Amino acid sequence: MYFALLLLPLGASLASAGRGTGRPGYGFIGYGIDFNGLVCATTCRQQFLKSPLRCTDAASFKPPETTGHSMSSSSVKEPPLPDNYTATPSLVCRAASHEFLRSCAYCLSQKCWTNTADELEHWWRLYVVNNMPNDPPPVITYGAALAEVVTPPTVVANSKTLFNRTLLANETVYNGQYAAIDDSTRVEVDHSKYGLVCFLYGIAGPIAFSFLRFLPFPKRLASALNARFVYPSLLRPWRESRVTSFLAGDPPTRGQALFIFSIIGLNVVFSSVGYTTDWNRAGYIWSNPRDDILGSSGNRIGVLSFANFALMVLYSSRNNLLLWITNWQHSTYVLLHRWTARLAVFEAVLHTLILYQGWKYQNRLIRDDKLPYWIWGSVATVAAVLVVPFSVAGIRRYHYEFFLITHIILAILTFAGSYWHIIFRYSHQFGYETWLFIVFAIWAFDRVVRVLRIARNGVHRATITPIDDEYVQIDIKGLVAKGHVYIYFLNWRIWENHPFTVASSVVHMGGDASSISKHSNGGSDAKRDGGYDKVGEAIVHSVDHGPTEPGIVFYLRLLDGGTRHLRSKNEVPLMIEGSYGVMEDLSEFPTLVCIAGGVGITSCLPYLRAHAGASYLYWGSRSQALVESLSPLTQHFNVQTVVGKRLNVQDILESQYGDFAVVVSGPPSMMNDVREVVSRLAEKKRVKFVLESFTF
Template identity: 35%
Template sequence: MPTFPFVSILVLALAAPAVAHISSGRTGNGFIGYPIAMYNPTCAYACRDTVTSWTLNCTDSEDMSGHDMSDMAGMDMGSSSPSPECFATNDPFLQTLAWCISTHCTDEDIATLETYWQLNVAGRQAVQPLPKDSYQRALLKVTTPPTSVLDADAVLNEVSLVDEDAYAANLGGEYGFEDMEITHERYGLTLLISGAIIPIAFSFFRLLPLPASFTSKFYAYLIDPPLFGRYRAVPVLGLAMVPTRGQGLFIAYIIIINIVLSSVGYRSVTPNSWFASVPDEIAAYIANRVGVLSFANVPLLVLYSSRNNALLWLTNWSHTTFLLVHRWVAIICMLQAALHSAMYLQSYLVLGGDAYKEESQLAYWYWGIIATLSLVLLMPLSILWLRKRLYEVFLAAHIALAVLALVGCYLHIYYRFEHQWGYETWIYVAFAIWGFDRLLARPVRLAANGVKRAHVSVIDGDYLRIDIPGLDSTGHVYLYFPTLTWRVWENHPFSVLAGAHRLATGMNAGIASEGDDLAKGSTHAQDDAGNKTGESIYRSDSPESSSAGITGAAIPATTVLVRRCSGLTALLTKHAGSPAGIPVLVESSYGEKMTILPDTSTHPSAAYPNLLCIAGGVGVTALLPMLDGAGSLLQRAGTTTMYWNTRSEALVAAVESIVHVEKKGDDEARETRWGMARVTVSVGERFNLRAVLEKEIRGAVGGTTVAVCGPPGMADEVRCIVAGLGRNGAVVRLVEESFSW
């Protein structure tokens, strides 16, 4: 069999028009090697490829050349070939093939050889004729063993031996290629499985009974600080945020494993009829490897981005962390797809304009381009600046391009191979994850809450209040306002970090900050005991309970205060004061209670009896639930303290209207009691955070949980100070309630 340079192999492998070079065949389920077999037994396939090098004497084919080069990754590489009927009925072909198999497949059992014979002698199509003789019958018809090899340009009219050099080259090409394809799929599965298992495994480490002093130092050195510099929440150049060291370790693993799996495990087989040289062979394997790994990354990046993410149920990692990793995986996936496309594109450009022009008109080719370009465009259209300032544009473009990329990947495979080799399975997994989240879980959550009415009122020039009666929610919620815009699918995230209890007067309350339509919210409540017993910080006689047309009936409700900005808030303002309210759909609840692992980071424990909350502006909302229940035995053994810095007296008044307040002093920095929690409020003047943290942590008996929520600069400062104290021996742990997403 003749050999071909790498570029020629690629052209023959991918080129059309259409039928000759578009591979079709029997549907395979799974992946190559798991359990799809390309050439099993390889010796039999090598025999057939060698025997088909002769011309066959059949009357149903214009070109009687039996030459049918082995499928390259399932790619039919032959030019004009005899029909399946010719292969199935031609006696010299069947007998020569049977003799070759009998002399070269001595280690294979008869059942395996008969199965191969029935399925593959006529070809690999889903529907084709059976050979007229079984393998054993065809072999019995060889009454006189062949002793010579027929000339290569002769017509195969008698039983012949095969050229052993050609057989060995075919055997090497098929064995080597299938071995590499199995390796590609194995590495892809390694990538996918490890990307899902590692977060779960590391989440269980927190359940180990380790000393608090060791845990504090471990987090202070390896988990909590920014990966580099002093900023994590503050964007770098306004484009992206620096991960923490803990997040950076996992991101580093994702990057390294992709580089390693793209670079190792390549093996060359000689002799090899498929490639002219070892560099050509390895180049082909690299092009296919990065293509498979790009596909393997697709389910991961969809999984990490999903709200209804199984990893959120099985780990204590936040959705913010998974979204951060999602962006890094997307970059890697895009680069691998671009490299795969570039290598195949280069092969056609080397051959000249006509080859490229012909190939680029094929459906599989342009769908591959569409998929790759969609992944590329997702990168600049997802930068932080655009997400924050043009949220609606980002959301629509992101969904459209993501779906287009998935569809493009699937059609790229389908139009090239149909469903023979399982490459599309990666896309099936991604679609399953995407469909479960968007087509099942989200609608179920929406349906569980039904259509609610949101009552909007103006607080002052900076804030709006939105009351949603009849809604119990915890963690995070997403709100849809279908009558505000024609984009009825748009939804906006709210953080709801308090437990939804029943208020004696019927209204829960909270505060939200909406920057570019990204809001923070909370639901709070108390029982009849109020704060007299220390069970709740919330007032049972709160005047908030009768606002927005809601009486003092004992019903659950959620209230958010939203900073007035552009976008959604501009539309909401127009409906302020309407007694009927506006329709709202609520997708809830998400957050802490989604995980099956007990999350004790925000609750007092024997090792961490003290709670110190640092709030900035509306960040106080996310921390209020931590103060609730301050009368528990463990928290009574320690201290519960909050420092709140804000520029708005109206915000202070709104919060204090729903909590039980005992004031001491009325200056700008005043100490109050919210239930059993000691609260220091500063209006218009920033705290010296280092002095506050050192005073509270070093003077505490037992470990301290520091919870921070506020502007990015403040959160980063607290993070660095707490990590420094931990490295210097303080028993402390950090909990950041972030506005980022």
């Protein structure tokens, strides 16, 4: 979406070549946009559109174009009309016809008696001729046209009645079309209403659920509820399946799944209710009830897809307002982003298939599949579908650069294609594009705040210190940050950015980092001490590390992606976006247990520094050199370190007494193991679980 906003002016200019469809509206149908104006007045106008009108302009006598739109053709020729009469009058002719205007005015006076004269005059100016913004205005006002009706008309209008006098609306036809127009208006308003409900629920739901923490639940009951609904994963077999893990990533927790299912449930219900199969509607919009249901449901699902696109972008934003209001982590919103995106794409495909079938029934494909609105709608749908396989967890994890560039390109095609699809089809008449304006506004807000965060920090040069073949230390002097930040390395692909947790806000100016002695019991002869494996344990002794200065320190494990370039660098220019993240308040828990894997220790350090009670750090690392490098930051804590072997998290957690809080950060498998043990323990004692992870 990085260039979507730049493409919009081009889309607006191209839209002039599309299908003209009426006056621009602002908002949504029923919420700022009146779909059919006054239903009684619009129905009156419909009664007189088929009666031949006397015209003098050449445009009224052009032969009709053959478009393939009609359901069937007839070989029966209509008898010729008298001179100067036409069944296809131009708008100029209709605007100047006193007979047409008098007939409409008399019908309005009889059928719209509950509306004020000002309301009728307003409708008259805008819609009596047609609903296009550049339509010629009627030559006389509603009041003047009604004043010309000296005696009530008696001749009923139909397709064969000449407009050589004031005509009367057919009561039976009027009632049927009134019901059709009124019902179509209600259905369109329902589209907007249900889309807004889904969108607002997606915003209000996290706020409401996060505010549950303020209710005065007994603490032990709150812990038990968390153990049942918030902490545990939804499906363990999913988590343990390599195929499913590659395709979908880690499963949601039970609480996350409940919210996801509620969003899906709302969409299913709102896609299924509020339709009618009244034959009275046939002939006004659709040819029969079957096409009526197809058209209405296809449009409804399309609106819901747009609403979910807006939610999807909101959830993915780093500067998501919900992050500031709720206590939900960014990783939770990223998970919701993925599931909402899948729902939106599914609805986009369903919208396409349903309307394709409806157009096929109505023989409209011959014409419409060559029109710009159809082409751009197809582009948007195909691009949205391709986002799903190109964004599976395995590609995100192992081919991040490929994921990022395809995500950007396909997002541009999806949203720009959707915008042009609406503009070419409806222009700005019905407000469907408002959903896309919401998408662009959320995206723009997030990017503007990102730029401001980057500008506040400026450009810096970072010192790269190799720790071993896998890890490097990044020091940036003269800058202070906390939580986590996103780093843009300026010497390659500056559009890429990578999340880092700040390990320290001071940089050592010189001297030895630490003095470390290693104790190892070796292989299978390892002894148990309180459930802790002492294999490769690093025992850190405190020493004087020399003077320090303000700065931030990061630790990075080098993978095969863009960060591999750091292996050969001593210094790199970079920009920093941040700080992000808010620490959970764990002060009410007497004991803090931090479990870290690899560089995940950097997420645990702020909690260890802030906790006033007893705190314990259990750290599993692949690299002894990493343990030694981090010793200045860990030496003041009660640390037990395992090198080259997995931590026994079950023994660690089950050995704790009383109420305690657990913070975990590291590989997904380790975090899932901790989640499972904590979920079981929290049913019996008060345990707080905090998971610090980065997802994208």
